[in-house]
Amino acid sequence: MEEQDREISDVERSSTLAENGVLLVVNHSRVRPPLSVLLATVLYCAEFITAAVLCSMYRKTDDNIWMGFSITFMLVPALLIQLTLTFIHRDLGRDRPLVLFLHLLLLGPVIRCFEALVVYFKAGKKEEPYVTISRKINLKKGQGTPMEWEIGQTERILATHRNAFKRTAVIQAFLGSTPQLTLQLYATIQEKYILPIRLALMIITLISITYGALVCSVLAIQIRYDDYKVRLRPAAYLCMIVWRGLEIATRVTALVLFSTALTHWVILVGMSNLLFFFFLPWGEFWAKKGSLTENVEKNFSKLGTTVVLCMFTLLYACINVFCWSAVQLDLTHGELIEKKQRWDRLAMYYSARFVENFLLITLWYFFKSDFYEYVCAPLLVVQLLICYSLAVLFMLLFYQFCHPCRRLFKYNVHDCLHCVCCHGGRRRAAGQRAAKPASYSTAGTMVLAPEEPLELLDPQNSQPPDLTRELGERETPIVEDIMEAA
Numbered sequence: 001m002e003e004q005d006r007e008i009s010d011v012e013r014s015s016t017l018a019e020n021g022v023l024l025v026v027n028h029s030r031v032r033p034p035l036s037v038l039l040a041t042v043l044y045c046a047e048f049i050t051a052a053v054l055c056s057m058y059r060k061t062d063d064n065i066w067m068g069f070s071i072t073f074m075l076v077p078a079l080l081i082q083l084t085l086t087f088i089h090r091d092l093g094r095d096r097p098l099v100l101f102l103h104l105l106l107l108g109p110v111i112r113c114f115e116a117l118v119v120y121f122k123a124g125k126k127e128e129p130y131v132t133i134s135r136k137i138n139l140k141k142g143q144g145t146p147m148e149w150e151i152g153q154t155e156r157i158l159a160t161h162r163n164a165f166k167r168t169a170v171i172q173a174f175l176g177s178t179p180q181l182t183l184q185l186y187a188t189i190q191e192k193y194i195l196p197i198r199l200a201l202m203i204i205t206l207i208s209i210t211y212g213a214l215v216c217s218v219l220a221i222q223i224r225y226d227d228y229k230v231r232l233r234p235a236a237y238l239c240m241i242v243w244r245g246l247e248i249a250t251r252v253t254a255l256v257l258f259s260t261a262l263t264h265w266v267i268l269v270g271m272s273n274l275l276f277f278f279f280l281p282w283g284e285f286w287a288k289k290g291s292l293t294e295n296v297e298k299n300f301s302k303l304g305t306t307v308v309l310c311m312f313t314l315l316y317a318c319i320n321v322f323c324w325s326a327v328q329l330d331l332t333h334g335e336l337i338e339k340k341q342r343w344d345r346l347a348m349y350y351s352a353r354f355v356e357n358f359l360l361i362t363l364w365y366f367f368k369s370d371f372y373e374y375v376c377a378p379l380l381v382v383q384l385l386i387c388y389s390l391a392v393l394f395m396l397l398f399y400q401f402c403h404p405c406r407r408l409f410k411y412n413v414h415d416c417l418h419c420v421c422c423h424g425g426r427r428r429a430a431g432q433r434a435a436k437p438a439s440y441s442t443a444g445t446m447v448l449a450p451e452e453p454l455e456l457l458d459p460q461n462s463q464p465p466d467l468t469r470e471l472g473e474r475e476t477p478i479v480e481d482i483m484e485a486a
Helices: 002-013 035-060 062-087 097-104 108-121 133-141 148-191 198-225 234-259 265-288 302-322 343-367 371-375 377-402 413-421 425-433
Strands: 015-017 021-027 127-130
Touching: 002 302, 035 062, 035 108, 035 148, 035 198, 062 148, 062 371, 097 108, 097 413, 148 198, 148 234, 148 302, 198 302, 234 265, 234 302, 234 377, 265 302, 265 371, 343 371, 343 377
Parallel strands: none
Antiparallel strands: 015 021, 021 127
């Protein structure tokens, strides 16, 4: 009875009585604001407007080369974003001429953000002439009332918007912002002066790239542990922001410095990186002799599926050219993502990237122009290497201490470093693992549906293990959307 009283009072506090006697029930506690949609839209508009203003300045000063590249890096991701939003929301088969027209004007993210905000502010509002106490109790408990159904529909619509804008944020970051930042930094060094609008564009693009890389990391966690909804603490976000910001800034700076000394050779470096990461998933696909997944789109032919997978692989390659993508493509899998945590690939990527950055900076040091005679070149080289080392350090700290599912890793950073530094420790750890039975609480991934029968896994008790109870005291509280804490 006391519990019912508390429930009634909670509903009464969230209810307001209109002047005409109609009870208006407003409950926003179960619908989260679309902050990620708003942030992605603001970054898109800010970068597009700033780049357009900079292009007009290039036109006045007859800098046709800078203007051409700036327009390209401004329009290509914008067009891809319009296609992505149209594809995800399936607008081609619906009668929405105004929305399609705004997409043609490259204003698709704006109207989509406006729709998400309208849906959010209208959520949970229901006018009823009379609400009894029992109805209030059912409303609070969610026993199929019209308002509960409306809130569920609202949450599904907002989830579609959030998922769509997460994809567009990644496209904007690595197909537009990254080449735009590289171009403007190169133009600044070549022209030997800083334009305020160009500086503003570089800052916006760096924020956009960092946010896109952050989305990649969080999506990787969400896909890999799709049986659970996990929330990252502020310390984890801070660690990822420092990690991604330093990694991307150091990589772009190394490429730009190398291009100022050996302009034509940077094309070879960039294309070799791009082609390697583009053909790597396809090489594994052919080695496995797999078949193309049919879950991309039911109405697609094999040619259409191949085109979509090639575009997806191109985005994956562009991400890996500048930073770690946090996911590995598996074209034979239905979700196109390999869910296993690959520590070996992570170590090989950062080791190879550190060596490559070191070689690029060293070659720049020996072939640099006279413009850098007033710059302490050895100090700059050391600073860049230290910054990239700090990025790797924050990445290790994230996986060791801040990852929300670190307790579920079969191996963690400490174990890998211990195995590398001490081979005896590896043999002792192998002996301990052989002595212990397999435990789902220490598995590398959260797989709730094992392929083996439960009787074979545990003859004494065929009930599935309660992972939720084991995770209750850890840092994985359940929420609906992990990106809204960003």
